[in-house]
Amino acid sequence: MNLLAIDLGGSHATCALLRDGAVRSSVRLDAAGFTGLRPLLPALRRTLEEIVATSGLALRDLQGIGFAFPGLVDSERHCVLSTNEKFRDAPSVDLRAWASEQLGVTLRLENDARAALLGERHAGAARGSDDVVMMTLGTGIGGSAMIGGALLRGRHHQAGVLGGHLPVRLAGRRCTCGNLGCAEAEASTWALPLQCADWPGFSESALADLAGPLNYAAVFAAAESGDRVATEVRDRSLAVWAAAAVGLVHAYDPDTLVLGGGVMGSAPAVLPYIERYVGRHAWTPWGRVRVRASELGDNAALVGLSILFQ
Amino acid sequence: MNLLAIDLGGSHATCALLRDGAVRSSVRLDAAGFTGLRPLLPALRRTLEEIVATSGLALRDLQGIGFAFPGLVDSERHCVLSTNEKFRDAPSVDLRAWASEQLGVTLRLENDARAALLGERHAGAARGSDDVVMMTLGTGIGGSAMIGGALLRGRHHQAGVLGGHLPVRLAGRRCTCGNLGCAEAEASTWALPLQCADWPGFSESALADLAGPLNYAAVFAAAESGDRVATEVRDRSLAVWAAAAVGLVHAYDPDTLVLGGGVMGSAPAVLPYIERYVGRHAWTPWGRVRVRASELGDNAALVGLSILFQ
Numbered sequence: 001m002n003l004l005a006i007d008l009g010g011s012h013a014t015c016a017l018l019r020d021g022a023v024r025s026s027v028r029l030d031a032a033g034f035t036g037l038r039p040l041l042p043a044l045r046r047t048l049e050e051i052v053a054t055s056g057l058a059l060r061d062l063q064g065i066g067f068a069f070p071g072l073v074d075s076e077r078h079c080v081l082s083t084n085e086k087f088r089d090a091p092s093v094d095l096r097a098w099a100s101e102q103l104g105v106t107l108r109l110e111n112d113a114r115a116a117l118l119g120e121r122h123a124g125a126a127r128g129s130d131d132v133v134m135m136t137l138g139t140g141i142g143g144s145a146m147i148g149g150a151l152l153r154g155r156h157h158q159a160g161v162l163g164g165h166l167p168v169r170l171a172g173r174r175c176t177c178g179n180l181g182c183a184e185a186e187a188s189t190w191a192l193p194l195q196c197a198d199w200p201g202f203s204e205s206a207l208a209d210l211a212g213p214l215n216y217a218a219v220f221a222a223a224e225s226g227d228r229v230a231t232e233v234r235d236r237s238l239a240v241w242a243a244a245a246v247g248l249v250h251a252y253d254p255d256t257l258v259l260g261g262g263v264m265g266s267a268p269a270v271l272p273y274i275e276r277y278v279g280r281h282a283w284t285p286w287g288r289v290r291v292r293a294s295e296l297g298d299n300a301a302l303v304g305l306s307i308l309f310q
Numbered sequence: 311m312n313l314l315a316i317d318l319g320g321s322h323a324t325c326a327l328l329r330d331g332a333v334r335s336s337v338r339l340d341a342a343g344f345t346g347l348r349p350l351l352p353a354l355r356r357t358l359e360e361i362v363a364t365s366g367l368a369l370r371d372l373q374g375i376g377f378a379f380p381g382l383v384d385s386e387r388h389c390v391l392s393t394n395e396k397f398r399d400a401p402s403v404d405l406r407a408w409a410s411e412q413l414g415v416t417l418r419l420e421n422d423a424r425a426a427l428l429g430e431r432h433a434g435a436a437r438g439s440d441d442v443v444m445m446t447l448g449t450g451i452g453g454s455a456m457i458g459g460a461l462l463r464g465r466h467h468q469a470g471v472l473g474g475h476l477p478v479r480l481a482g483r484r485c486t487c488g489n490l491g492c493a494e495a496e497a498s499t500w501a502l503p504l505q506c507a508d509w510p511g512f513s514e515s516a517l518a519d520l521a522g523p524l525n526y527a528a529v530f531a532a533a534e535s536g537d538r539v540a541t542e543v544r545d546r547s548l549a550v551w552a553a554a555a556v557g558l559v560h561a562y563d564p565d566t567l568v569l570g571g572g573v574m575g576s577a578p579a580v581l582p583y584i585e586r587y588v589g590r591h592a593w594t595p596w597g598r599v600r601v602r603a604s605e606l607g608d609n610a611a612l613v614g615l616s617i618l619f620q
Contacts, residue, residue: 072595081595081596082593082595084593130465131464131465147462147464147465147469148464148465152457153563154441154457154458154562154563154564155440155441155457155458155563155564155565156563156565156594156595156596157563158560158563158593158594159457159561159562159563160561162560162561162593165560165593166476166557166560166561167478167553167554167556167557168477168478168479168480168491169478169479169480170478170479170496170549170550170553171549177593178590178591178592178593179556179560179591179592179593180553180591181478181553186480239480239481240480243477243480243490243491244477246477246489247476247477247557250468250472250475250476250489251469251470251472251476251561251562252464252469252561253463253464253465253466253467253468253469254464254465255465255466280488281488281489281490282488282489283392283394283468283472283475283487283488283489284466284468285382285391285392285466286391286466
């Protein structure tokens with residue numbers, strides 16, 4: 001089965017061709033300059049058409065297109081319900097009509113962290129488990145939960161996917177979702193510049209003079225070099241993620257917690273801390289939660305989208 | 311249908327006779343002096359036998375006994391899995407055998423907050439809703455969640471019921487569950503003396519010279535009288551409960567949030583604050599969560615237990 005897939009993130013969009021559930025080819029677009037989804041659609045279409053042509057296929061060879069979106073989606077009606085920062089026009093975009101008219105294929109939409117969980121469970125770090133929580137650390141913090149083999153969806157399609165919006169700090173930073181002290185507002189790539197700007201002594205830190213962007217890879221590298229502020233910001237962020245991880249374990253009762261997202265490019269700086277904290281502080285009298293790094297990485301949501309067509 | 315029911319709390323146990331899902335008579339026992347469940351069983355049996363006799367019934371007229379327990383329970387095998395403070399011997403007590411041998415009836419066990427949710431949904435504040443979160447503010451903080459008409463249970467029977475153990479304060483107070491900064495450890499009746507002892511200026515507060523026990527009724531009363539420490543402790547506790555409420559809404563996507571437990575004896579001091587905070591800060595693009603005080607109060611779990619026999 002040949003499928004198209006799009007994984008839209010806060011700063012990039014990955015377009016892919018899947019065959020029998022595996023990524024056959026993919027192209028990563030920079031989406032940082034786009035504030036809306038509608039302006040991005042022509043570039044997505046061109047990229048998909050090129051991928052199909054390069055693969056020696058035609059659009060009529062495709063069984064559909066899966067779309068992973070970083071926000072609240074109705075995966076029955078295949079529309080975006082709400083988004084807290086980027087792509088604010090998405091709820092008004094008819095993605096099904098776009099896919100049908102522009103590409104001639106049926107579109108299925110899912111939240112990006114739910115799609116990533118499906119991928120990891122099908123072919124990655126959560127193989128063999130029916131009770132999984134996925135936590136993606138990146139531009140924001142995504143979440144998703146599977147209980148007894150079924151994705152948790154909830155009354156308004158938002159159960160499980162607000163894992164980054166469980167508050168972990170009383171009277172904390174205002175989040176783009178409207179809440180205070182969300183894990184995402186306390187430690188994510190979008191919050192990092194705010195976090196650093198507030199940090200005592202930041203102007204003397206190596207982080208204040210970076211040639212490249214201020215992201216967690218830079219923070220972990222500067223902390224390794226002994227930079228005080230970077231070390232403190234790193235430790236604070238780890239504490240936020242670890243507290244959030246225990247919150248998700250307590251909320252959804254999984255046996256497996258998968259950590260993904262761009263920040264996990266620095267997995268050795270993140271995974272052991274969260275694993276140890278969850279082992280020490282989660283109330284799991286039945287045993288220990290398996291804490292695993294994503295195995296599929298950037299491909300997790302793409303692979304997961306293929307499950308929607310099974 | 312005649313049923314017996316026991317609702318065990320941190321400081322008391324209520325024994326009741328139910329007829330057709332309504333509480334016909336009940337007796338509240340002081341359980342504060344009991345650290346174990348086993349030593350409490352003879353008093354529970356005597357009380358139940360008296361209730362039955364006083365009602366003109368015999369044990370053979372009863373269809374069963376429901377038991378609501380404040381901890382993790384396996385409601386398929388009807389045994390206690392874990393408890394974080396009181397009744398530490400409960401996992402080793404065979405309650406089914408006790409009920410069968412001592413009372414000649416079949417026992418069904420449920421977590422107390424799950425039972426309370428069932429009661430409120432059947433005959434109380436959550437009537438008509440299939441998507442409910444219950445939060446009980448008392449000795450500890452209980453939680454339970456219903457999604458699409460089904461109680462959330464999870465892989466190890468603990469999904470939904472750790473609502474009081476979502477962390478809301480980074481590096482906060484150590485909870486009896488082993489986690490740090492749980493809502494329950496930051497604001498519940500058991501944590502209140504610890505919270506007050508740490509509060510600057512507590513020794514000058516009216517709360518330091520109470521004739522009765524230090525509980526939230528006393529805090530609310532002293533705050534009403536203008537006591538500074540009581541006002542600050544009250545406001546901090548409200549902030550904890552409100553943050554936890556948003557966390558539960560984000561985790562489980564309900565349309566109705568029911569607040570119960572002993573602290574809701576002071577509902578006018580609690581409900582409006584939480585309702586306003588949830589309205590302002592929960593990310594619910596579909597509309598507004600109904601925030602309601604328990605209608606069944608102390609009877610919620612008792613009434614809910616009758617649902618287990620339907």
